Amino acid sequence: MPASAKTLRDLHHQPTVLRLPNAWDAGSARLFESLGATAIATTSAGVAWSQGYADGRVFPVEVAVSVAASIARLIKVPLSVDIENGYSDDPKTVAENVKRVLEVGAVGINLEDGPDAPQLLARKIEAIRNMASSSGLDVFINARTDVYLASLVAEDLRVEETLTRGRLYQQAGADGLFVAALVDVEQIKTIVQAIDLPINLLARPGLPVAAELARLGVRRLSAGSSVAQTLWGHAEQLARGFLEEGRSEPVTQSQLTYPQIQALFGR
Template sequence: MHGSAQTFRSLHQQPTVLRLPNAWDAGSARLFESLGATAIATTSAGVAWSQGYADGRVFPVELAVNVAASVARVITVPLSVDIENGYSDDPLTVADNVRRMLDIGAVGINIEDGADVPELLARKIEAIKNMAARNGLEVFINARTDVYLASLVAEEHRLEETLKRGQLYRQAGADGLFVAALVDVEQISAVVAGIDLPINLLARQGLPAADALAQLGVRRLSAGSSITQTLWDHARQLAQDFLAEGRSEAVTETSLAYPQIQALFVR
């Protein structure tokens, strides 16, 4: 049985920050759960790369549902799925796509505005909430704004624009606000004070540690694609050395033992 939406919601109301080392497939999700992750969230970039696609709204929704289902199969903690922009510009289609995620066991989603007008994301959030209400379902909607991440407005206007969008998304029914790439302590405090939602930040160079973020009122910290990117770099280096030198040591010296990995999937 997977963790419920109520359980996931309660994880955003603790004195400590909910830490999410975002997974990119069923194996990484199960590994992170075994290490004590109280919920699993996916990274759309990591998922896309693992399936041979570029990140950025080109991932087939059918494949996204299949990957999410494979993750849900191996974990018992709550699952939140990063669905980029919902895989459509049509709010009703987005709501249908979210329904498919809920049907396989997800209890939360990340959905982003990106370069779209913020009113579009607000309409998508409303459509998702209406779908859930009609079907007696619950879903935690974490609305991601890319004001900082994608430099959507001039630097001096980013805080003001984030607060404006945060209010819009909250009124539409969002359950959390994800301000990706925000690291400035004063601006973090302003967002926490200005938006009556759990605030989610993205692991980033220069961002205070989770305990300090908790003191600022932040409720959720996501690794995003950073663990995936770090492992890609490590795999690149291992394969490069192995191809160049042909030495077994290049790929065996620091590996996790086979029985340790195998034990994660033996129930």
């Protein structure tokens, strides 16, 4: 049976934390699935870089849909696509963009507020819900607030601002709340207890391990662009050394074998 939004929704209501090592293309998605990932979510930054674009709401929707289609073709677990702000300020256009990724096999999305007014994200969520209802589609909407990530308000106001936005997004129809860059345990407790939505956190230095997050009531943990960034760093070091020294050993160590990689994509 193909993956569904219900399957993804159910993964957010378990005793354990849903762990997402965010993918950036079909190959990384298949690799992560083979390692036991129960769902795949994309990182918009990683996808943009892999396609030759900068991150930050400038990624062509057509390419985003194409990447989503290539991943959905390859995996069996639910796919959630990070569409940043929906690539438009018009809620109706955002809903149409979401419809396009759903039609190629995604069952969830990540949609952010960023510097925009929270009321705008709420209107986008409502438009997506209306689109899905009228089209006979279902979608898990993970609403990301950048209150912490972008320091949108003073530090002592961030919990209350997050709660205000979280309640607004929930009323609009969000299925989950992604509080990126939140790491403080007491603040995590407060937000989890005050918002009746699965809380998603972003992997950051100082964040408790997944087992502890589960005890705190967190339901989803995303790697974000961290895996992609780390691999870019390794690739930069390997290529630099190869270009400067011409030595074969460094670039042939600690690699998956050709047959191992081929097996990921076998029939």
